[in-house]
Amino acid sequence: MSDAVSGSDLARLAALIGDPARANMLLALMGGRALTAGELAAQAGVAAPTASGHLARLAEGRLVAVERQGRHRYYRLAGPEVAELVHQLMGAAALGPRRYRPPGPRDAALRLARSCYDHLAGRLALALVDALVAQDRLAMSAGNFTLTGTGRAFFETLGVALDAAPGTRRPLCRACLDWSERRPHLAGRLGTALHHRLIAQRWLEPVPGSRALRITHVGETGLVAAFGLPRDWRCEEARPDAA
Amino acid sequence: MSDAVSGSDLARLAALIGDPARANMLLALMGGRALTAGELAAQAGVAAPTASGHLARLAEGRLVAVERQGRHRYYRLAGPEVAELVHQLMGAAALGPRRYRPPGPRDAALRLARSCYDHLAGRLALALVDALVAQDRLAMSAGNFTLTGTGRAFFETLGVALDAAPGTRRPLCRACLDWSERRPHLAGRLGTALHHRLIAQRWLEPVPGSRALRITHVGETGLVAAFGLPRDWRCEEARPDAA
DNA sequence: CTGACGCTTCGGCTACGGCCGAAAGGTCGG
DNA sequence: CCGACCTTTCGGCCGTAGCCGAAGCGTCAG
Known part of the structure; x- marks a missing residue:
């Protein structure tokens, strides 16, 4: 309450990342390069319309930024803070339930x-x-x-x-x-x-x-x-x- | 993928935090003290059975730890890493969509x-x-x-x-x-x-x-x-x- | 101008997940 | 040993959110 961030704010952000398709998109963008909506759809394993919806939500949540270029739309992470956040989540995800995949x-x-x-x-x-x-x-x-x-x-x-x-x-x-x-x-x-x-x-x-x-x-x-x-x-x- | 953490791992963790009731519980636990299931239910604004389910999932995801004490069950954050993670998410949540609540x-x-x-x-x-x-x-x-x-x-x-x-x-x-x-x-x-x-x-x-x-x-x-x-x-x- | 292509919007289906009431463990107090 | 209390399990209801096919815009190429 007296804190600037309420539980529902926190939940909204986490839920935004907490969908497999969106998480895969963010992961794909962690390479640092901007990718088109189509590429991201493929990476996430969903059809184009589904991906479009997800990307719109990610953009609205300021996690990704979009740039139009001809008939493509290039999406990239909104900034280093987002990359850091995703990174920290990945670290925690690797620790939590024992899923230490040997290097492989x-x-x-x-x-x-x-x-x-x-x-x-x-x-x-x-x-x-x-x-x-x-x-x-x-x-x-x-x-x-x-x-x-x-x-x-x-x-x-x-x-x-x-x-x-x-x-x-x-x-x-x-x-x-x-x-x-x-x-x-x-x-x-x-x-x-x-x-x-x-x-x-x-x-x-x-x-x-x-x-x-x-x-x-x-x-x-x-x-x-x-x-x-x-x-x-x-x-x-x-x-x-x-x- | 070749990284130790896949998109679905990331999503699973984020989705765990990404529910309003669970987020409110984590927030309540950020004080550092252990709280009972009942207190957490009240904090989250849900009935006891609902809270119990959420807490079980948080515990299974290693975000909280539980300690039985008589007929109470005390839940606390699993460790400093979890507190840090939640903290970082709150920071990002405060930044993203402009929700800068004046100090109040x-x-x-x-x-x-x-x-x-x-x-x-x-x-x-x-x-x-x-x-x-x-x-x-x-x-x-x-x-x-x-x-x-x-x-x-x-x-x-x-x-x-x-x-x-x-x-x-x-x-x-x-x-x-x-x-x-x-x-x-x-x-x-x-x-x-x-x-x-x-x-x-x-x-x-x-x-x-x-x-x-x-x-x-x-x-x-x-x-x-x-x-x-x-x-x-x-x-x-x-x-x-x-x- | 027309067809191909990339992306988004729309509409409808489905299923997963949250929610609660009722009832069943445990644990403490008299 | 029985009743009060805290917590969990069970079962059923409901809403939301993800998913896709079809159709609609915008852009580039010939």
Whole structure:
């Protein structure tokens, strides 16, 4: 009551996400790219009219934004807050009822490197974090990352923009739990800027129709050289049982 | 899909929260205290059998935990993760469709000081944060708090336990948006420890049947002295239009 | 101008989920 | 040991929301 948000407000928002078709659409949009209504209908496994209704409701609830382009309508997540929200829900969903699906050799490319709305995820993201921490460019403490002084200089020479637009509440560093690897990787403004930079200089390139990111040939060597990745960074995590 | 969480998992969780009766129950439990099934039924505005069904589903979804005590059954949130999740949803719900209810003179006690699951909220929480930042015991940067060296010493002399149980992922400091005041206050392990400490030494005491916290007489002077609160900390935020 | 295509609106069907009253466990008090 | 109380289970009612086919707009291509 005295709180600005009532139970029915909370319920309305959660119910909006709480339909399988809509949830699948949001998940599909978590790749960060805008998709057409048709693509989203296919992703959600429903007919076009059904999808249209769902998308209208998502737009009315400000979870997605729409942009007309010719005879297509491109839908995308309304902003980073929405991506974060969905992400947190996914984390909680993975924890709750024991549904820890073992890694599973589903799509190796996705597990290696993918975009998570606006930043990197997958083993590459974890290897980068590990290397940054090892070289004291990033500090990891109690579930949060912080950028060190040397780290700041490092990213600036790399051409990664660090300054926030004035009035930005979004933190520079955020830890984002990697579902496939179960360890935190780097999100926040720095995560976004790094993601953009690596794509802009074509070390990574998006794979059409997927959230996976391909590591280009120059990227291969560039990443290892610039970040000091270990030679075996592509391997699965060192597992105690593998000894 | 290759991610550990599928759309239907996400939907199942969100739909669980997405019912008005269940949402109201979760909200009522955000105070941090365990409530009986009957109390929750009243809070949600449904009959006992209906509430029982909802609670069973919440428990099965691991959002609440139940504890039998005589002929009562006490329900509480399953953990800090759940509180955080609900909190984030409330933040998003407040933002989305413009439903910014002006502060409203609803319950002055709640706006002054209340518990937010396991930490403090309300004007007191904000005044504490402001004072801690002003005295360089807490640093605020880009939406996150960090504890300074002097701050660490300060809290230790205050008797606030800072060390984490081994293997804890929960961050020491987290910013938690205060709905009634629209500014971040202190959550995380430090927020919890501070909350406990202030209640343990009876500077604050819970108001039965409410999330409000009463400031005791010794607390009144103790808080101002220990934290260096300004004399007018109880006043509403300095508003530009008040000049 | 006309046909193809993408998307939305409309109308009707169906089913799932919330709701309650009645009755059945348990648990405590006299 | 019996009655009062809290909670859950059961059974049936009802409304809402999801779903699709058909038809209606807008846009692009030839």
